[in-house]
Amino acid sequence: MSISAFVLFWAAIFTSNILLTNFLGMCSYLSVSREVESSFGLGVAVIFVLTVTAGLNWVAHHYILVPLNIVYLEYIVFIIVIAAFVQLLELIIERYVPALYYTLGIFLPLITVNCAIFGVSLFLVIRNYNFLQSIAFGAGSGIGWLLAILMLAGIRAKLKEKLVPVGLQGAGISLIITGIMALGFVGFSGIVSVQ
């Protein structure tokens, strides 16, 4: 592929933002954005997981699945790699940053099924990225996800929740805010080709 890894990195953050353009990674994004600090913590964890698993899964696809002709097991191998890495990360965070561990709660293990992470691994296979492109794409997508969750968390922090109708507080207003941001990001589409 002729796209430079550097361009891909920036494209993944802004013009093809994994969350606001591809709509992946919503569940934890909506719930954790209540607080700016835990959003930041989760976002950093996601960047880490995305970059490493993009690399690992690229290796798994090109050196294990394809040569052994077991591509039908691709989904399982990818998700197991992600699950194993997240489990490892959970153990490390529990030991060294317990405050973050308790704030994130169930959303740390839910990083495993964060569609953004699985989606990035699938994309790099579909779009035939090389190793460097995959790492750049993974890191960029992670930063893009962090950007999106921080934007929402920041807006929610400034939002005078008592002005929002009771039924819309929390998830409802977050969805509307995200919808407006997503509409804005539609303007970016096609600026940089990602494949």
Next chain:
Amino acid sequence: MDKTPFTETLYYPILFMIIISVVFVGILAVMFRTSEAKIKANEDNAYQLQIVKLTAKTIASELRLHESDLIANSQDTFKKYIKEDNSQSRKCFVVTASGKELAYCYDIGGNGLWGSMRALVALAPDRSTIIDLAVYSQMETPGLGARIEEEGFRTQFRGKKLLSGDNPTVFSLVPERQATTSDTQIRQITGATITSNSVLRMLKDEIMIIKDQQGTAQ
């Protein structure tokens, strides 16, 4: 209940994971291998049916048969009139009837918004006029980009020429609701400009490769 110490020892989790992995991957492997032949047969039949559907009308009018009969017995039709031509860089199927080559069906590919796309395009003997076109594999957004597989979009290409002289025709997109006024206008899919453009780009790039192949062959 003193089960916890046992299940939390070092070896048990590893053993457990191995057993579970073997069991489930084993089930999947068995399922896959036994279904592999059937899945391949399904895919081959669908592929051949697609080629037949694109060229049936041409065969029917040449031999004065019914198009619907040809499609209904697609496997026979394929065996009788269609042969794969292995000399080209793109997979090509030659449709022959009453001694004449009626059409060439090429398997072309390109990149869409979400992933690669592949299409079968049936060309007239001038290798420029499109008899029919069908996208058979794509990964675009269902309900948006994926609509390039719909009749309304793909039948627009019938009769259009891919080459103007020696150069690929430059097509332009017009809004879906607008009636087209020229041979080089294509109605896009609303909300799927990128995917619509991807189809045009694929046609432009692939026709040049097909044309160059013919040039060197002659």
Next chain:
Amino acid sequence: MTKKEIFIVSAFRENSVWRQILGICSSLAVTNLMMNSLIMGLGVTFSVAFSSLTISAIREYTPRSVRMMVQTLIIAAYVIVVDIFLKANMPAISKQLGPYVGLIITNCILMGRAEGFAAQNKPLDSFIDGIGSGIGYTLVLLAIAVVRELFGFGSLFGIPILGDWWIRWSIMVMAPSAFFLLAILIWIINTKYYKVKA
């Protein structure tokens, strides 16, 4: 809890989408057409019911440290089983479901039910909880899809309802509309069903 109560709770009172805010990604992608929503909903229901059943059956033997990987493996395996079965025996339906298989595996609902219910409850209860969660999810998808398909395409389940005079609302065809519709749905449910007060 009786079996019936488990079903009602998982489908309505603790609905995965509007209450627990899970399964959102797919709600945005597939709800532009009702047929896609129905197929996705059925696929998810089947997968979550059987994976919950299996995870519950082996919960006594599953070590805590590999719990998540085991759950993930079982969920992925069932979804792929469905995919292979459909490809071999119902190729037309498989073509429709094809791109969604990946989305089912990462659908937070499956992991959420496995972790939140199946890991602590009996197999049959978990199975019913799975069916309930799946049905609840399907209903939400269909509710959003009704609006999106009707105003975005003028049809329902592919059958044209509004005539040619209808100018399609492009916003309904694009994903951001699902955000707004889901927010409205949550608003209505919160006010009428849960009777949330200031």
